[in-house]
Amino acid sequence: MPSNISPVFVAATTASLLLFSPAALAVEPGFAAEANRLCRASIDARDPFLFRTAQEEAVAILARQMSERQPPDPATAQRLITLLAAVNRDIGALVDGLEALAPASDEEAEALGLYLDYAEAEMAERLVRIGFLGDLEHWQWPNIHDLGVDVPDNDTYLAALDRLGFRDRDCQHALSSPGNPPEQAEFIAAVAPICAAIVDRRLGNGFEAWRELGVQAVLAAFQDEAFDPAAVPALRAMARDWVMAESELARIDAALAPDAGIWLQALADMRERAELLDRRAAIIAGNDANPPAEAFRVRANLPEFETLGLGETSCMALLRHF
Numbered sequence: 001m002p003s004n005i006s007p008v009f010v011a012a013t014t015a016s017l018l019l020f021s022p023a024a025l026a027v028e029p030g031f032a033a034e035a036n037r038l039c040r041a042s043i044d045a046r047d048p049f050l051f052r053t054a055q056e057e058a059v060a061i062l063a064r065q066m067s068e069r070q071p072p073d074p075a076t077a078q079r080l081i082t083l084l085a086a087v088n089r090d091i092g093a094l095v096d097g098l099e100a101l102a103p104a105s106d107e108e109a110e111a112l113g114l115y116l117d118y119a120e121a122e123m124a125e126r127l128v129r130i131g132f133l134g135d136l137e138h139w140q141w142p143n144i145h146d147l148g149v150d151v152p153d154n155d156t157y158l159a160a161l162d163r164l165g166f167r168d169r170d171c172q173h174a175l176s177s178p179g180n181p182p183e184q185a186e187f188i189a190a191v192a193p194i195c196a197a198i199v200d201r202r203l204g205n206g207f208e209a210w211r212e213l214g215v216q217a218v219l220a221a222f223q224d225e226a227f228d229p230a231a232v233p234a235l236r237a238m239a240r241d242w243v244m245a246e247s248e249l250a251r252i253d254a255a256l257a258p259d260a261g262i263w264l265q266a267l268a269d270m271r272e273r274a275e276l277l278d279r280r281a282a283i284i285a286g287n288d289a290n291p292p293a294e295a296f297r298v299r300a301n302l303p304e305f306e307t308l309g310l311g312e313t314s315c316m317a318l319l320r321h322f
Contacts, residue, residue, distance in 0.1 A: 032165030033200040039174035046179030054083035071139035111163035173312035184309035187256040195315035210234035221296035235281035242274035266303035
């Protein structure tokens with residue numbers, strides 16, 4: 001094994017490998033799957049014009065308040081009241097759907113409560129804004145921090161996302177997403193549920209445990225230590241899952257993608273990942289006294305899902321597995 005690797009390189013390698021390793025994804029895949037399906041359906045059904053216009057007009061009123069301290073005209077105020085109320089109805093329907101789900105544990109139920117508290121706080125902020133817009137005679141439009149709404153701590157909210165299996169998935173974005181851009185909607189609607197199904201499968205099939213063994217194998221290679229034989233079946237299992245994932249996503253017509261070349265490259269990245277994992281398994285199984293360092297180097301090329309308009313889908317969670 002390579003023994004002349006600097007400690008700095010090993011530390012950097014470790015950090016890169018663990019960067020996307022979720023420590024708290026011991027969640028029941030059934031609950032996460034149901035919740036993220038609801039969130040995906042909510043995002044897919046939204047009118048992007050409505051959500052974006054509500055945000056833009058609220059910002060415009062804030063800018064005018066800061067420069068002129070004058071209320072909007074009644075027609076503008078009424079239009080924004082209508083927009084904010086429509087956004088609240090949309091988010092409220094999602095909250096109702098999530099509240100109807102049955103978390104698998106008390107800890108999960110507590111985390112869902114924190115997520116819903118965050119959603120309720122955002123709706124409360126819009127309600128306060130609606131109240132201001134309805135009283136132009138006593139005009140005020142304070143900073144978001146001065147609205148008197150108790151918003152959950154951001155770190156607590158992020159921890160709840162992890163516990164629920166929402167991180168980098170549909171439900172992380174469902175409270176803020178304006179919806180799918182019309183020109184990408186067909187592609188997103190085709191790809192998003194496949195990515196979600198892949199992530200749900202991995203929550204239940206032991207993928208994270210396999211990945212941890214894969215991480216340890218890479219560290220062993222660069223620290224001149226013996227490989228754990230358990231890494232062989234783990235690496236092969238991950239390779240099979242990547243082959244399956246690429247096959248599932250390859251059914252999407254590349255012509256639907258905003259950039260067919262980038263989409264085809266994303267699929268190629270998955271095939272390359274599977275081949276690399278199989279190669280590592282073969283090296284370890286062969287008890288090679290001097291395994292090639294190149295086979296264990298961290299690969300930085302990740303599928304450009306965000307460029308493809310998939311930044312608010314479960315495809316982003318797959319990047320943790322590269």
